Amino acid sequence: xxxxxxxxxxxxxxxxxxxxxxxxxxxxxxxxxxxxxxxxxxxxxxxxxxxxxxxxxxxxxxxxxxxxxxxxxxxxxxxxxxxxxxxxxxxxxxxxxxxxxxxxxxxxxxxxxxxxxxxxxxxxxxxxxxxxxxxxxxxxxxxxxxxxxxxxxxxxxxxxxxxxxxxxxxxxxxxxxxxxxxxxxxxxxxxxxxxxxxxxxxxxxxxxxxxxxxxxxxxxxxxxxxxxxxxxxxxxxxxxxxxxxxxxxxxxxxxxxxxxxxxxxxxxxxxxxxxxxxxxxxxxxxxxxxx
Numbered sequence: 001x002x003x004x005x006x007x008x009x010x011x012x013x014x015x016x017x018x019x020x021x022x023x024x025x026x027x028x029x030x031x032x033x034x035x036x037x038x039x040x041x042x043x044x045x046x047x048x049x050x051x052x053x054x055x056x057x058x059x060x061x062x063x064x065x066x067x068x069x070x071x072x073x074x075x076x077x078x079x080x081x082x083x084x085x086x087x088x089x090x091x092x093x094x095x096x097x098x099x100x101x102x103x104x105x106x107x108x109x110x111x112x113x114x115x116x117x118x119x120x121x122x123x124x125x126x127x128x129x130x131x132x133x134x135x136x137x138x139x140x141x142x143x144x145x146x147x148x149x150x151x152x153x154x155x156x157x158x159x160x161x162x163x164x165x166x167x168x169x170x171x172x173x174x175x176x177x178x179x180x181x182x183x184x185x186x187x188x189x190x191x192x193x194x195x196x197x198x199x200x201x202x203x204x205x206x207x208x209x210x211x212x213x214x215x216x217x218x219x220x221x222x223x224x225x226x227x228x229x230x231x232x233x234x235x236x237x238x239x240x241x242x243x244x245x246x247x248x249x250x251x252x253x254x255x256x257x258x259x260x261x262x263x264x265x266x267x268x269x270x271x272x273x274x275x276x277x278x279x280x281x282x283x284x285x286x287x288x289x290x291x
Contacts (some may be wrong), residue, residue, distance in 0.1 A: 022281070024055070027053060028060070032060065032061070042103070043203065046088055049134075054087065057085065059073050059084055062077070065103075076103075080095070090267060093197075112200060113198065113202050113205060115199060115205050116205045116288070117214045117217050117224055117226045118209075118228075119209055119227075119229070120211075121231070121258070122233075124275055125281075127208065128227065138203070139204050139289070141205075141209075142194070142205055143160060143161060145162075146186055146188045147163055147168050147188075168180075175192070176193065177191060178190040179212075179214075179220070180216075181210065195243065206253075218268075225267060226271070228272045229240065229275055230272050241259060245265070
């Protein structure tokens with residue numbers, strides 16, 4: 001059986017491929033240098049969203065740690081049953097946790113991450129803020145649990161943790177939620193374990209939840225920082241909330257009444273950030289979280 005010859009690339013395609021390979025090598029070298037200098041942790045590198053880093057071998061990342069080297073990196077991976085050919089993008093959460101435990105034995109635990117709760121009235125831009133922070137390796141955006149059915153394209157553990165009603169109630173009884181509530185006939189909550197794991201690994205964890213949930217977190221985690229996201233003005237918030245032409249007059253009135261109630265709760269929070277521009281607010285939030 002004759003072999004199929006590889007596709008023949010044009011000169012321009014070859015140049016583009018070489019340039020991409022060069023850029024990837026530079027990205028990987030930069031990450032290893034930053035780890036060696038202590039500028040970033042190995043867990044920040046693991047969370048780097050760039051494809052060039054996601055394709056980097058875990059053993060190369062470990063070898064860059066001061067005092068580790070190739071031999072010890074091999075021993076660590078073998079001890080934790082992680083393939084020596086495993087790439088960063090292929091690491092599961094349990095494997096990341098295992099590496100954290102292994103490195104903590106001799107190097108001490110990473111600095112514990114902060115818990116940041118952001119809340120505020122509907123339409124103020126909370127989801128836009130959390131979406132912008134997903135690519136930042138210093139942060140982990142909490143994934144909620146729910147009893148509703150998955151929608152098309154949603155993945156368990158990524159978009160939500162999907163549970164049956166019975167399982168959800170069992171987790172409530174065990175104290176496994178930082179906060180929970182019922183909405184439109186379904187239960188929603190913030191699982192405690194992943195939040196704790198990522199904080200222990202040095203991540204600042206962001207919870208985007210309703211005000212009632214923020215109050216629950218205050219009781220469960222007194223050290224959490226509660227941040228209220230406020231609109232530039234009441235008139236601007238009204239414009240955003242009433243801009244949907246599909247809402248009935250009754251629905252618009254209900255949304256505005258709820259917004260008034262939510263705005264009145266701002267004094268319960270540790271900080272109030274005004275969303276005049278997404279970029280400016282994110283810079284303030286990052287400064288607050290990492291201080």
